[in-house]
Amino acid sequence: MKMTIKDIAKTAGISYSSVSRALNGLKGVSEETRQKVRDIAEQMDYSPNAVARGLVQKQTGTLGLIIPDITNPFYPELARGVEERASAAGYNTFLCNTNYELEKETSYIRNLLEKRVDGIILAPISSQSNFLEQRKRMPLPCVYLGNAPQDTGYSFVITDNVRGGYLAARTLIQKGYRKIGFISGNDGGWMVDERYTGFKDAMKRYNLEIKDNYVQLENWRQESGFEIINKMIHSGDYPRAIIAGNDFLAMGILQGIKSNGLKVPYDIAVIGFDDIPAASWPEINLTTIKQPKIQMGADAVDVLVALLGDERIEIVSEPRRIILDPELILRGTC
Amino acid sequence: MKMTIKDIAKTAGISYSSVSRALNGLKGVSEETRQKVRDIAEQMDYSPNAVARGLVQKQTGTLGLIIPDITNPFYPELARGVEERASAAGYNTFLCNTNYELEKETSYIRNLLEKRVDGIILAPISSQSNFLEQRKRMPLPCVYLGNAPQDTGYSFVITDNVRGGYLAARTLIQKGYRKIGFISGNDGGWMVDERYTGFKDAMKRYNLEIKDNYVQLENWRQESGFEIINKMIHSGDYPRAIIAGNDFLAMGILQGIKSNGLKVPYDIAVIGFDDIPAASWPEINLTTIKQPKIQMGADAVDVLVALLGDERIEIVSEPRRIILDPELILRGTC
DNA sequence: CTGAAAGCGCTAACAG
């Protein structure tokens, strides 16, 4: 049977509050009893009940990570970053896969609320994601990760997507490309808008025109990249360089280009976003704008923990906004 | 402030035990009061406290998933399978990344124990993984996933690795290859032994010799695949076909072969293991032995839930052993 | 059908 603090107290012949003190390293016990208690605990293979503790302390030492799909290579690194940092900070992480379904996202939030997680890290699907818009406020400390509303009062950790878009475009422009296209998924999130804004900024800055038919905002499926570029090429009027909304899409585009007998980057250059692991494989070798994914995950935890700290001392904390720098990773596709 | 069952009771003017019954759909309340309670709960935005419930029921509705590395493309699908099924069964999943460190695995187990998870799904690093060997018994329902000891009394879900190894070898042999090598990581897990056994079986069955220098059991890093094949090729005596311990290694081998100016499969054929997503990308196009990863994850949850069911009715359950069929996925590398 | 009461395992005042 599972041992409790009372069992220890009994065999030690002391009160169980003393046991609690001893085990938790609180002052108010002699070194002697402390050691005795520890010995007994060890020997009885005692395992403190975090559930009971959570009930009284109103802190569970757990947090929820909500992501669209762990199977999408962008998210594992994010998850790794948060899990690692969370664990180091004494938190356990609930993994929640929404499978891109808004409804699941909502139900997970409710679910995590019931489990009384201390906070939530949310990598949202789209801008409709926010619980907050639909109901009142998120009733729990929450930090947006990767994709976030910058104007509402929420904490977030993102990379500077505007700058990323700008960087991508500028790189292409400086390499001499003039006819530049932009192909991306469009889930109604904030991220795409930001990246597109950066792209537009650069084009404007260098007095280049953005042709409407060079811009396609559809979805994130790889095949969709294939099809779009294919259609562009067949139309006879296609850009000399393309910025893809993420690496996955870029890979589809790469395949589409090659399947038309064209060469990358000689006929069409491509630059992706995120720098998923595969981008660095020799077979792919994709130039891309890197997001520091593990860092982002870790930072999100730091932000959340800080928020929790504020809350504990009853401060209504200012939202913390962290915007990390993207990095151009030059490889073979541009 | 957070509402409790008592608040509801007060505003409804009834006892809080009735509220509990009403909310939990237990019999013993009139439809009338039940509806009233539900309305109030809804309107007060009541969220039941799973921690408190967990304390009394001694079930938390959570489970732990321990894996080496979510960043390794084999695991996300496993994780997806368990998370999805767990969620459907009413469980939340703690994600625990051991980063291939035995010590972390052990500390996570202790940690999960304290959190009073209902059970653990363990994708172990090596055969030393088992808590069980070191201490007495895993003090909690546990199912091994992917890599498991078949002789001890534990439940597990794996694919038939012996058959997988056999399948890989037979495929190669039937295609006419005679000089076949085996390159794999060797972490002291059971999986590699099983696959190698299958390989040996097939070679024996077809009266083929296994040359010692064609077998290299080192580690799982991709570069290691590159280096090993490189060395083999330079030695002048190299196999005409290679079975790789997993797809990642196979990719390294592929790169090594190409970097030597040799062609796949004409000069050397390659067959991998697992069928990670990248294996199906046109740029990789790797023939491989597929593990039904999502299925495995889901099955592991089913097994665990069954175990928990047994436990609840105080049955010492027989270990459940699920061995799934691997599948040959023929692509371009053999 | 409903209420009262005990208690899950622990922490946190409060006395001594």
Next chain:
DNA sequence: CTGTTAGCGCTTTCAG
């Protein structure tokens, strides 16, 4: 330094 006591929010007998 130590023990007593009162809950945390809920489920679950046990009476009524």
